[in-house]
Amino acid sequence: MATTSLHLQCYGVNAKPNLPPLTLAQRTNLFINNHETASSLKVTCKSSSDVLEKHVTENGRNVTSEDENRKSYTCVMKFGGSSVASAERIMEVATLVTSFPQEIPIVVLSAMGKTTNKLLLAGEKAVSCGVTNVSCIEELSFIKDLHLRTVDQLGVDRSVIEKHLEELELLLNGIAMMKELTKRTQDYLVSFGECMSTRIFAAYLNKLDVKARQYDAFEIGFITTDDFTNADILEATYPAVAKRLHGDWLSDPAIAIVTGFLGKARKSCAVTTLGRGGSDLTATTIGKALGLPEIQVWKDVDGVLTCDPNIYPKAEPVPFLTFDEAAELAYFGAQVLHPQSMRPAREGDIPVRVKNSYNPKAPGTLITKERDMSKAILTSIVLKRNVTMLDIVSTRMLGQYGFLAKVFSIFEDLGISVDVVATSEVSVSLTLDPSKLWSRELIQQASELDHVVEELEKIAVVNLLQNRSIISLIGNVQQSSLILEKAFCVLRRLGVTVQMISQGASKVNISLVVNDSEADECVRTLHEAFFETELELQKDYTNGNGSVAKSS
Numbered sequence: 001m002a003t004t005s006l007h008l009q010c011y012g013v014n015a016k017p018n019l020p021p022l023t024l025a026q027r028t029n030l031f032i033n034n035h036e037t038a039s040s041l042k043v044t045c046k047s048s049s050d051v052l053e054k055h056v057t058e059n060g061r062n063v064t065s066e067d068e069n070r071k072s073y074t075c076v077m078k079f080g081g082s083s084v085a086s087a088e089r090i091m092e093v094a095t096l097v098t099s100f101p102q103e104i105p106i107v108v109l110s111a112m113g114k115t116t117n118k119l120l121l122a123g124e125k126a127v128s129c130g131v132t133n134v135s136c137i138e139e140l141s142f143i144k145d146l147h148l149r150t151v152d153q154l155g156v157d158r159s160v161i162e163k164h165l166e167e168l169e170l171l172l173n174g175i176a177m178m179k180e181l182t183k184r185t186q187d188y189l190v191s192f193g194e195c196m197s198t199r200i201f202a203a204y205l206n207k208l209d210v211k212a213r214q215y216d217a218f219e220i221g222f223i224t225t226d227d228f229t230n231a232d233i234l235e236a237t238y239p240a241v242a243k244r245l246h247g248d249w250l251s252d253p254a255i256a257i258v259t260g261f262l263g264k265a266r267k268s269c270a271v272t273t274l275g276r277g278g279s280d281l282t283a284t285t286i287g288k289a290l291g292l293p294e295i296q297v298w299k300d301v302d303g304v305l306t307c308d309p310n311i312y313p314k315a316e317p318v319p320f321l322t323f324d325e326a327a328e329l330a331y332f333g334a335q336v337l338h339p340q341s342m343r344p345a346r347e348g349d350i351p352v353r354v355k356n357s358y359n360p361k362a363p364g365t366l367i368t369k370e371r372d373m374s375k376a377i378l379t380s381i382v383l384k385r386n387v388t389m390l391d392i393v394s395t396r397m398l399g400q401y402g403f404l405a406k407v408f409s410i411f412e413d414l415g416i417s418v419d420v421v422a423t424s425e426v427s428v429s430l431t432l433d434p435s436k437l438w439s440r441e442l443i444q445q446a447s448e449l450d451h452v453v454e455e456l457e458k459i460a461v462v463n464l465l466q467n468r469s470i471i472s473l474i475g476n477v478q479q480s481s482l483i484l485e486k487a488f489c490v491l492r493r494l495g496v497t498v499q500m501i502s503q504g505a506s507k508v509n510i511s512l513v514v515n516d517s518e519a520d521e522c523v524r525t526l527h528e529a530f531f532e533t534e535l536e537l538q539k540d541y542t543n544g545n546g547s548v549a550k551s552s
């Protein structure tokens, strides 16, 4: 009775059986309006089956177990580390998950708070600290304390995570013994974070009589490449995940709690990770696999913002974005979304809603295939720091085509990812993605970069420029002249020289390269110009009737 009662409560209290299916916006409003009521009713229902019975009949129908079986999951809700950082936060998230009317979520969780960073640090320390000192690694103690304190505060049995904590210490002992931390071991090491957070959360929901089932992504069909620390999800994942989650639902309905960030390598079968922030990608992959109507990504900010709030606190939420804008924004460094996470959502045409778990009433950002761009100028400003730039001027040994082909084949051979490119007939300037380089441990070793330069110098004169930043202006490139006019006006006022400019074929992004030391100031001033003097901007750039003048 206990577990059935939750489902009855969810549908019974909030169901509107005679109404047509709700749109996404309606569902969100319904959630906002009913949020407090729903959570308080939930408590009442849990304690009394009579009250539950009453709610069900008041809504005009009885919900049978047959009804339950016909339904399946209706959305993915992903909660990042900041949303599940403590017992208190986990309780809030549990309320959110169970309060959504008409939703049967698949919940994707990241590791608690900064657990992934702590695990990585613990691994690094284990390499050199010696086996006898592993138990004294500060980060290991922190992780143990955090997780044990959390289960105690939630009233969940410690056995839920004790085995993992023991194994984690054994693994660190192994690393200390081998004095080596390979990428493969590193992925296994960080997987403990998500494995524990999901077990705690599922156990807590079950304690609340909300039937939940924990899943390790690497056990349910998340098949990836063997690129440890930055693995790609393979196509086989979609049918496998759908089969497992849907099949389990049909045989025994329960909210699914899935580890974000993790997969299983196709060749080696070892645990992989999808790159930092990869839980967003887990969520969109599940959304596409099951063809769900919505993917929700819950963060600690009111949606995707007009710029990084750490650079400029006056950043404002962006209400609507296209998949292309969101992908570009993420790729060019907005930490809020994983760079690859928009791909499955775009392919499945599934709307992604970015919400704030600390402020659920805020509308957040809705990301869809298309949006009304008629009034859009600039959507967001993104900064990527610590970029290496190369100016490569041909010695004319090769023809123009041969030159460009050779330049890019050198990068391909060395496995280096190029971000922004600008070319002329005899030269090419480009930037190298710092995160990709780090994950391949290339840039840390100056010799590797020297090797790139050495190779390029066989066909060109090369100038290596470090400590640069890419400022990406994400917006309506139909309005590129307006954007550039305004941007260059601001940069000239600041006395900043733009060292490279590129407008991608994506039609949503203009990238400017400046010195690292000037970048923050540029972003702040650009933000003021584009987002805080909107009326002035409208006046300057509209054709008098309020609509933006069309560029030819």
Ligand SMILES: Nc1ncnc2c1ncn2[C@@H]1O[C@H](COP(=O)(O)OP(=O)(O)O)[C@@H](O)[C@H]1O
Residues within 6 Å of the ligand: 079, 080, 081, 082, 083, 110, 277, 298, 299, 300, 301, 303, 304, 305, 306, 307, 308, 309, 310, 333, 334, 335, 336, 337, 380
């Ligand atoms: N344009 C942006 N919009 C929103 N947040 C941003 C942006 N750029 C950077 N951020 C940072 O991203 C953080 C949210 O992303 P993340 O830490 O991955 O969240 P979570 O761990 O909850 O998934 C915010 O706290 C914010 O500091």
Ligand SMILES: N[C@@H](CC(=O)OP(=O)(O)O)C(=O)O
Residues within 6 Å of the ligand: 079, 080, 081, 082, 110, 111, 116, 117, 193, 260, 261, 275, 276, 277, 278, 279, 280
């Ligand atoms: N825990 C992983 C995966 C993740 O997605 O985290 P978050 O959702 O907190 O960014 C990381 O820190 O990278």
